[in-house]
């Protein structure tokens with residue numbers, strides 16, 4: 001028997017890339033590869049890349065440059081670029097960095113075995129097509145190894161919204177929903193392998209409309225109710241949602257489906273109607289706030305999370321104030337804020353840009369507000385008794401770390417529970433980035 005070849009995958013960007021990296025490892029597992037934690041002994045290095053902001057895309061080239069020495073030592077080493085930079089830049093990557101042997105876009109991962117063989121034979125391998133078929137349905141002989149308690153499951157890919165700043169509709173293509181039956185099969189298999197919490201993924205996940213076993217179009221809420229029926233699955237989450245696709249049945253499910261966790265990532269990007277319009281978001285700040293009122297009507301304790309862009313072209317101080325106002329009005333448990341990054345080929349790239357120093361200063365102000373708000377929300381957990389899904393041992397002896405339904409990490413001292421168990425914990429302290437608690441013994 002020949003020794004297995006070693007595969008090193010480095011993942012950038014969103015959770016969908018994390019899911020894709022797992023599938024790529026499985027696809028290449030069929031070619032005799034096992035994963036390794038370091039590039040130093042790898043036979044193949046794959047960078048699963050992100051194109052969302054300029055910094056993310058440029059990081060790929062600096063990372064590739066670092067492999068020059070390795071490649072000189074071991075000419076058999078193959079280097080591949082996958083993900084959204086691969087889709088956006090294609091063969092240009094090999095021109096700019098000739099040590100790249102393989103470029104594969106996010107819709108073509110099922111072709112990895114052929115592409116790997118081509119690269120092995122010394123040719124350059126490239127595939128950035130948008131094929132019709134489901135890119136993972138070929139994985140019939142997947143390894144059935146035990147897994148940790150949490151997993152991602154992609155149910156929808158691509159985006160048709162074309163926000164004026166965003167590359168996703170170009171790198172991931174049009175919205176496609178996977179059929180219900182395949183998602184349920186995959187979810188059952190994950191649960192058999194030890195998974196207790198599944199996060200359903202999609203760039204626009206609440207726009208999900210996959211074909212059900214009855215031939216009808218199923219909404220995300222209907223899919224969630226079907227997953228709710230899987231024994232052993234304890235928690236369901238989904239991300240990322242668009243405000244305009246928050247349908248009534250999904251809002252209602254937040255109040256009635258016990259497995260659906262009280263956490264919702266619902267990016268608004270800006271609090272200014274003028275900027276929202278320029279962003280092509282197709283909703284107003286007021287509409288977003290009314291929507292959150294309805295969601296909180298269904299599930300009063302839901303923890304809201306969001307994304308914000310500051311320094312979008314033509315953003316004035318007044319527009320930015322409106323963003324601070326909407327953050328104040330929502331009271332987020334988590335929020336992520338980014339300085340606008342000009343992306344070639346998107347409509348906003350052509351417009352008059354905000355001075356970068358002004359944008360940086362606004363980002364600092366917004367992040368200060370968000371940090372205060374996140375901390376205040378986290379502090380309200382102290383004294384409460386909450387269910388915690390145990391994920392891993394903590395740094396201190398006897399300590400275990402898990403997550404609450406609100407996604408806060410909790411360090412539990414003297415914890416006898418194992419990974420994958422759900423325990424009841426009393427929250428005793430709120431730290432900088434996580435909570436501390438003790439087991440409720442009654």
Ligand code: SAH
Nearest residue numbers: 165166203240267307308338339340341343
């Ligand atoms: N599909 C998701 C996530 C898109 S990317 C959604 O619709 O929300 C994640 C976040 O990156 C976005 O919510 C946005 O806040 C940010 N983002 C996207 N394009 C950007 C750009 N050009 N510059 C800065 N931030 C950007």
Ligand code: SF4
Nearest residue numbers: 159161162163166168
């Ligand atoms: Fe990008 Fe907008 Fe689509 Fe989100 S909804 S992926 S921000 S185009």
Ligand code: F3S
Nearest residue numbers: 013014050051052084
């Ligand atoms: Fe980045 Fe692509 Fe995800 S651009 S955020 S990896 S969809």
